[in-house]
Amino acid sequence: MKRSGSDGSPRTQGRHLTLPTTLKVAALAATLAAGPVLAQSAGHAGHGSGAPSAASAAASAPAAGTANPKPRAGMAGMDHADMKMQGGSAPPDARDPHAYSGGHTLTTGPYLISKERLLRLGDEQSTGFFLADRLEAQRSDGQTTGAYEVLARYGRDFNRLVVKAEGEVVGGKLEESRTEAVWSRAIATYWDAQVGLRHDTGPGSRRNWIAFGVEGLAPYWFEVDATAYVGESGRTALRLSGEYELLLTQKLILQPRLELAAYGKSDPANGVGKGLSTANAGVRLRYEFTRQFAPYLGVEWTGRFGDTADLARAEGRRTSDTRAVAGLRFWF
Numbered sequence: 001m002k003r004s005g006s007d008g009s010p011r012t013q014g015r016h017l018t019l020p021t022t023l024k025v026a027a028l029a030a031t032l033a034a035g036p037v038l039a040q041s042a043g044h045a046g047h048g049s050g051a052p053s054a055a056s057a058a059a060s061a062p063a064a065g066t067a068n069p070k071p072r073a074g075m076a077g078m079d080h081a082d083m084k085m086q087g088g089s090a091p092p093d094a095r096d097p098h099a100y101s102g103g104h105t106l107t108t109g110p111y112l113i114s115k116e117r118l119l120r121l122g123d124e125q126s127t128g129f130f131l132a133d134r135l136e137a138q139r140s141d142g143q144t145t146g147a148y149e150v151l152a153r154y155g156r157d158f159n160r161l162v163v164k165a166e167g168e169v170v171g172g173k174l175e176e177s178r179t180e181a182v183w184s185r186a187i188a189t190y191w192d193a194q195v196g197l198r199h200d201t202g203p204g205s206r207r208n209w210i211a212f213g214v215e216g217l218a219p220y221w222f223e224v225d226a227t228a229y230v231g232e233s234g235r236t237a238l239r240l241s242g243e244y245e246l247l248l249t250q251k252l253i254l255q256p257r258l259e260l261a262a263y264g265k266s267d268p269a270n271g272v273g274k275g276l277s278t279a280n281a282g283v284r285l286r287y288e289f290t291r292q293f294a295p296y297l298g299v300e301w302t303g304r305f306g307d308t309a310d311l312a313r314a315e316g317r318r319t320s321d322t323r324a325v326a327g328l329r330f331w332f
Helices: 010-045 054-060 306-314
Strands: 127-140 143-155 159-170 173-188 191-201 207-218 222-231 236-243 252-263 275-287 293-304 320-331
Touching (some): 173 207, 252 293, 275 320
Antiparallel strands (some): 127 320, 173 191, 207 222, 222 236, 236 252, 275 293
16 A cells, blocks of 8 residues: 555655665764763773762752752861961971982081171162262352252161261352251052251351251152151251253153252341241252263253342342353262
8 A cells, every 4th residue: 555645656756765874874873983982981981990970969969049068078177276387386297398409508507608698688788979069060140159969878678877068169168058867667669767867067157957858769650758857946957859850862861850858937147037938949950970970961940939038138148140060979
């Protein structure tokens, strides 16, 4: 009996035999390809005695909504109270830090020259430094005067003794000077706090001060020095200075500089008035033959303000002056 829609011709019979045969060949090929993968998975699943099957593993897994599943048997016996963060005393079984040094330490070893420790770190050594920032001749209105500003320090990275001196020479004689001796202590990266004494000489009376200040390197490489002073008879003063070094080349450097001085009490004997007293603004161009030796040329403007300007006028002096300068900067 023929099926409906089949005429029993060879063409029709061939079509019915071809489709099932193709499916069988494809299924056989897929089985052969998947055989090694299935065998490897079965080997891993059965590795070790008593390995749970996939069904039992699925049954023992915590439910999806479980917040705190029970710990594994290996973690259950651990006492988390004994677990400590890094720090404190080393445990008894800690590795000996000298175990791999071959018997060499800072104070012992076969190559130690003497019992005294010879190797020292940079912050354990005291060093000295001297800087003549300004050693110059100044020319104004046909008159030549001299000026100096030097700094010396000795000590370590965190604590050091600093001596600063600044003054003017007229006609071969010291007209006025400011000398400070301070103890400098590092308080932050690039910043030092300073406390010490200041001594002034000039055409009038000599003055002594107690100095408190900070000195360091501000953002964008500005060198800043701010110091407050307390003197005799209730005198107070404030000095601010800042400078910047602009490298035109590796050897040609332009250095602008600004300095302000203010006083809390008038001192007519020294030509100083209350409030903002003086301001110095200058720019110097130096050429560094080496980092330690550099001649320079520049120009500087000096102005007096407020009561200080009134005292200068009363004495017949000018309240502002512009000078050409030439000098030498060196350090060692």
